[in-house]
Amino acid sequence: MSWLIVGTVPQESFPLVHGSVSLDGKYLRVEHQRVPVARGTPALIAAAVLAGSIFGDPTIEVLLAGDTGLGRGSDRIYRYFQDMDRFRYEGITFHYLQPDIDGHNRVWMALESDTKRPILVADAGFMYVAKMSGYAAQYDLFTPDAGELAFLADEKAPHPFYTRGFLLQTDAALPDLIEKAYRFHNAARHLLIKGKIDVVVAAGQIVTKIAEPCVPVLEPIGGTGDTVTGIATALLHAGMGMTSSCRMAAVTNRLMGKLASPDPASSICDLLKFLPQALAETLKNPTGPFHQDHEALEAASFTLPPLT
Amino acid sequence: MTGLFERFRKKKRGPSPAPAGGREGILVFSHTSEVIAAESCLRDAGFDVRVMGPPPALHTGCDLVIAFPLIRQLEVTEALRHRRIIPLQVVPVDDVLLEPVSLFHTVDYGAYLMVRAANMKLTIRKSDRMIVNVSGGGCPDVPYLAEQLVGRRMDEDTEPKRHGKTLCGYALQLAWEEMNRQCPG
């Protein structure tokens, strides 16, 4: 079984490609195309490939198109997705895509028509539109940062741009934001919230928090949020449980940052070379502290509060 | 490392709330990039306009509309027509419109300064106002904007609105403007 990563690259002329991916230095190779790993979906893919390689050759495929914000490339992806063969994917990670409700619903209808639903992970623009479309609760994992969690918690906001100010104020509101996001059915079954402290949520309950290593300079570096999602993707593909994958991804990403000793001007490529070492270190101590019986919460049937 | 400090700053951005005693109209465009261009055009022409979220009936995804004093509709559409910007619809507004974010979050990393607006973060090196990183966001124009901006100084024609096409691009523009205010050249 393979895993599919869906997203865009910032070149309007980049064609739609679908197939296996490999890492070649600072570039991804897919079909006959070469994509620099600078940030965004290429950074997520590079992290997934590097992390997956620890467990042997990862069977990761990508579906990519060029899009610089006009939505044309994303639209090609949404249409292609409807007709492509999806049966060989045990999981799909959706990433930088134009938040278009019609596009999302094409994807959703295709998934609904399949006999087996893959594990669904969403981040970035596709996470925004999954919420906008009212289908957030159908997804297995969202990986928002703290600001995006406030967006998920704001039932009136169609995009993080419109998150109401009182929801953006302080980290202490985290349990309230989580509760609001679930109350209005705007969170996936699991959340990996990326921030000063990373938080893993299963079925509305916080199951663990990760504060170490503490590397504040990761926040301004483009791509460091994408790599957490990429590492989580690889761990899920390797068969890890959801909350363990999230926890290990968060620890590994921080450790990768610590090993790289970056500054705010660093690029994600400077950090990625430390990912294999960071994951190997994390795997030496794979079971961390969980505040709840995380496996039971993962397995529990996911019931949402009634909408009022 | 020199100590970090964080601060929030609420900024009342752009024009004041809806013009007193007057109705508002909204200009609806087919794409966010046109909204960004139209806003520049109308501001340059001296109009009192606000960029807002569309009323729910018009919402399809990454949307912005421009609210303007309805009484000046003719002048507004003429100004746009001269720049070949044609809105999809011009309608009076009855619904409550969503306010864009007006809260900025700044982190000082010693030699570097980061400003966050909504989901977008812009980081510069203070000594020469070089843009060193762009992070956050989720719309496809963000990596493209990052490529255009990183490695250039703030005053080297780096306003995101030149290339931004989505709400994320617009949020980056707000971060850029706030950065320019906090760390002027």
Next chain:
Amino acid sequence: MEMEVDARGLSCPQPVLMTLEAIGKAKQGTITIVVDNETSTENVTRAAQSKGWTVLAVDKAANGINTIRIEKK
């Protein structure tokens, strides 16, 4: 080659890591993994399939002990 992995009493992700380690060592043959909960059963099954191994059988005992047999020729 036949191998056995006893992952009873271990919580996620240990059963998966032990399975992957065995797969890495064996390269082919048959591996029997014993776990004591449904979540581990699903995760181990997925891990094996992601590495191209075939799940021959999953035997579930009344006491909650599950035995998973996987094979790669």
